[in-house]
Amino acid sequence: MSRMADSMTISGNGNISREELQKLREMMNSRALAKRRMRTGLRAAANVMMAFVVLLPLLYAVSIAFMPSSELFTTELNLLPKHPTIDNFVDACRNIPLLRFVLNSFIMAGFITVGQIISCSLAAFAFSFLEFKGKGILFMLVMATMMVPGEATIISNYLTVGNLGLLDTYAVLIIPYLTSAMGIFLFRQFYMTFPVVLYESAKLDGCSNLRFIVKILTPLTKSAIGAMAVYTFINAWNMYMWPLLVTGSDSMRTVQIGISMLNSVDAQSITLMIAGVVLIIIPSISIFIIGQKQLIRGMFSGAVKG
Amino acid sequence: MADILLKNVCKKFDNGRSVVDDFNLNIADKEFIVFVGPSGCGKSTTLRMIAGLEDISEGELWIDGQLCNYVEARERGMSMVFQNYALYPNMTVYGNLAFALKIRKYPKQEVDKRVHEVARSLEIEHLLKRRPSDLSGGQKQRVAIGSAIIRKPKAFLMDEPLSNLDAKLRTQMRVEFAKLHKALGTTTIYVTHDQTEAMTLGTRIVVMKDGKVQQADTPERIYRYPANRFVAEFIGSPPMNILECCVGQENGQTVLLLDEEYDSRFSGKRRIYLKGTLAKCLFHRYMGKKVLMGIRPEDVCEYEEAVSGGFADSCAGFTKRVKLREVLGSEVVLYLEDKEKNFVARLKPENKNQAGDFVELFFNPEKIQVFDKDTEENVLL
Numbered sequence: 001m002s003r004m005a006d007s008m009t010i011s012g013n014g015n016i017s018r019e020e021l022q023k024l025r026e027m028m029n030s031r032a033l034a035k036r037r038m039r040t041g042l043r044a045a046a047n048v049m050m051a052f053v054v055l056l057p058l059l060y061a062v063s064i065a066f067m068p069s070s071e072l073f074t075t076e077l078n079l080l081p082k083h084p085t086i087d088n089f090v091d092a093c094r095n096i097p098l099l100r101f102v103l104n105s106f107i108m109a110g111f112i113t114v115g116q117i118i119s120c121s122l123a124a125f126a127f128s129f130l131e132f133k134g135k136g137i138l139f140m141l142v143m144a145t146m147m148v149p150g151e152a153t154i155i156s157n158y159l160t161v162g163n164l165g166l167l168d169t170y171a172v173l174i175i176p177y178l179t180s181a182m183g184i185f186l187f188r189q190f191y192m193t194f195p196v197v198l199y200e201s202a203k204l205d206g207c208s209n210l211r212f213i214v215k216i217l218t219p220l221t222k223s224a225i226g227a228m229a230v231y232t233f234i235n236a237w238n239m240y241m242w243p244l245l246v247t248g249s250d251s252m253r254t255v256q257i258g259i260s261m262l263n264s265v266d267a268q269s270i271t272l273m274i275a276g277v278v279l280i281i282i283p284s285i286s287i288f289i290i291g292q293k294q295l296i297r298g299m300f301s302g303a304v305k306g
Numbered sequence: 307m308a309d310i311l312l313k314n315v316c317k318k319f320d321n322g323r324s325v326v327d328d329f330n331l332n333i334a335d336k337e338f339i340v341f342v343g344p345s346g347c348g349k350s351t352t353l354r355m356i357a358g359l360e361d362i363s364e365g366e367l368w369i370d371g372q373l374c375n376y377v378e379a380r381e382r383g384m385s386m387v388f389q390n391y392a393l394y395p396n397m398t399v400y401g402n403l404a405f406a407l408k409i410r411k412y413p414k415q416e417v418d419k420r421v422h423e424v425a426r427s428l429e430i431e432h433l434l435k436r437r438p439s440d441l442s443g444g445q446k447q448r449v450a451i452g453s454a455i456i457r458k459p460k461a462f463l464m465d466e467p468l469s470n471l472d473a474k475l476r477t478q479m480r481v482e483f484a485k486l487h488k489a490l491g492t493t494t495i496y497v498t499h500d501q502t503e504a505m506t507l508g509t510r511i512v513v514m515k516d517g518k519v520q521q522a523d524t525p526e527r528i529y530r531y532p533a534n535r536f537v538a539e540f541i542g543s544p545p546m547n548i549l550e551c552c553v554g555q556e557n558g559q560t561v562l563l564l565d566e567e568y569d570s571r572f573s574g575k576r577r578i579y580l581k582g583t584l585a586k587c588l589f590h591r592y593m594g595k596k597v598l599m600g601i602r603p604e605d606v607c608e609y610e611e612a613v614s615g616g617f618a619d620s621c622a623g624f625t626k627r628v629k630l631r632e633v634l635g636s637e638v639v640l641y642l643e644d645k646e647k648n649f650v651a652r653l654k655p656e657n658k659n660q661a662g663d664f665v666e667l668f669f670n671p672e673k674i675q676v677f678d679k680d681t682e683e684n685v686l687l
Binding site: 195197198200201202203204205206207211216219220 | 357358384386
């Protein structure tokens with residue numbers, strides 16, 4: 001009652017200061033504020049805990065990479081290195097030409113990414129904007145290739161590239177993966193949400209199909225391209241079977257094979273291998289961090305109208 | 307500027323469904339043609355066939371004396387304004403306006419000059435650096451028009467360009483379109499389902515239904531002399547009243563006997579005495595037969611007006627109970643009880659009849675249209 005009278009006096013005088021007003025507001029809102037803060041705090045704590053659980057294997061791997069071998073092979077639980085060292089990284093780079101492998105993987109994954117974006121977007125353009133006989137059947141055929149596992153075609157592909165004399169070259173790593181049904185599907189789904197009236201308007205403006213793709217479609221589907229680029233790059237970076245089969249020399253091997261080369265029967269060192277793994281996941285994680293916004297937007301675009 | 311001729315044009319889809327059937331129309335240079343009709347009548351499909359966005363299944367399309375069935379859309383020299391503007395969101399207003407010219411490799415200075423000219427004429431010069439997402443509906447529509455006029459096309463094709471705008475802006479833009487057509491004189495084909503737009507803009511209106519042309523004529527003639535019942539009821543708001551009646555003869559004159567229940571209070575007045583060509587036509591072809599009589603709501607009046615108009619004696623007194631009264635300020639619209647649907651009368655604002663009252667109304671015989679009961683075609687056309 002007295003507080004009410006005070007406030008009435010204050011408003012009646014009309015000379016309430018900013019601080020007083022703030023204090024009054026805080027007092028009135030303190031309960032709701034405390035509740036909100038508690039809720040936010042709990043949510044943040046739960047998120048941090050979940051993130052920690054999910055990232056634990058990765059963080060542990062990073063920790064092992066900095067551990068001397070002697071610390072790992074003990075009966076105690078060593079989560080963090082007591083005597084951190086970078087020897088494992090130095091040894092990993094010394095034992096195998098890791099940088100060369102990284103370069104090879106970059107070249108391969110880079111070309112595959114660019115190639116798939118170009119080929120898949122062109123194919124998806126045809127499937128979504130052009131009208132031609134057998135379009136539906138052709139698209140179904142393309143989709144059907146997704147049902148054939150890669151392993152089923154790997155021998156015939158090997159024989160083909162072997163006969164072409166392409167073994168142990170960059171070309172053999174790149175060419176078979178220059179397009180993908182998944183990429184065509186992804187782009188097509190994205191283009192289906194693109195207003196067809198823009199294509200018609202461009203056609204009447206005198207625009208050719210290629211020009212439309214370059215000038216209008218591509219700039220407006222950046223998020224789909226970003227999503228596709230991240231997805232393709234990571235897949236290509238992680239490829240193991242095909243590069244193992246078609247490359248023989250160190251100058252052509254990719255990182256995934258390189259890592260397995262660290263696992264020698266004679267001298268197996270877990271810390272060395274983990275250091276190599278940590279080194280090679282840096283590029284793929286960087287790509288993901290750079291493109292994560294695009295990836296999420298690209299994956300969900302078209303799911304909801306608007 | 308272009309003459310456009312559509313000869314027996316048909317559009318059939320792969321599943322055999324026919325959307326446009328035997329469409330014939332000769333569009334003269336500088337005409338403003340409006341395609342109007344209910345949704346799904348094929349008006350937009352016809353426009354898209356002219357634009358080159360749809361293939362023509364059968365028939366011929368001639369533009370300026372050149373057969374254009376297989377000419378690419380970009381080579382037809384048409385420009386189109388779409389319902390949802392179709393502006394490129396990644397380009398500025400300047401970029402949107404200049405796009406068609408840049409594709410045609412116009413010199414940079416010429417592009418710049420034309421963009422500014424068009425922007426000035428449409429009062430959008432201050433918006434040139436903005437992107438379409440920063441514009442209001444009306445501004446977007448102006449930019450869309452600008453993109454269409456900038457390359458001086460042979461004809462403008464407009465596909466319901468005003469339907470996304472609010473009522474006030476629509477009226478404003480309608481006036482702008484009329485001004486633009488007067489200034490440029492370019493052949494224009496305009497698609498709409500709004501009859502007000504059709505009546506106010508078109509030099510000729512093409513009324514369509516189920517892919518067929520019902521009537522192609524000037525707005526006045528379409529309104530006054532509809533070719534069939536569909537046109538009569540589609541054009542005009544409220545639509546034309548249609549009543550079933552019988553053709554007979556009385557005192558040597560052809561009369562229309564209203565097919566109504568007998569009402570002793572108004573006996574002797576339930577007939578309309580006809581004159582002129584209509585009377586002759588009905589006498590020779592429909593004597594004793596049933597026909598459909600059409601009368602516009604504004605051609606229905608009360609006794610005093612019928613007397614001053616000189617047709618009180620030659621016309622029936624039509625008695626009905628008022629169902630609903632709408633006061634529109636300049637007029638009063640009465641909805642009267644009828645067998646199947648509303649009978650509407652548009653009367654002077656002085657009318658005092660309320661819902662539930664009986665009202666006696668008179669028809670101006672000179673404004674009456676008669677349709678064949680079976681074919682629903684106008685007997686005089």
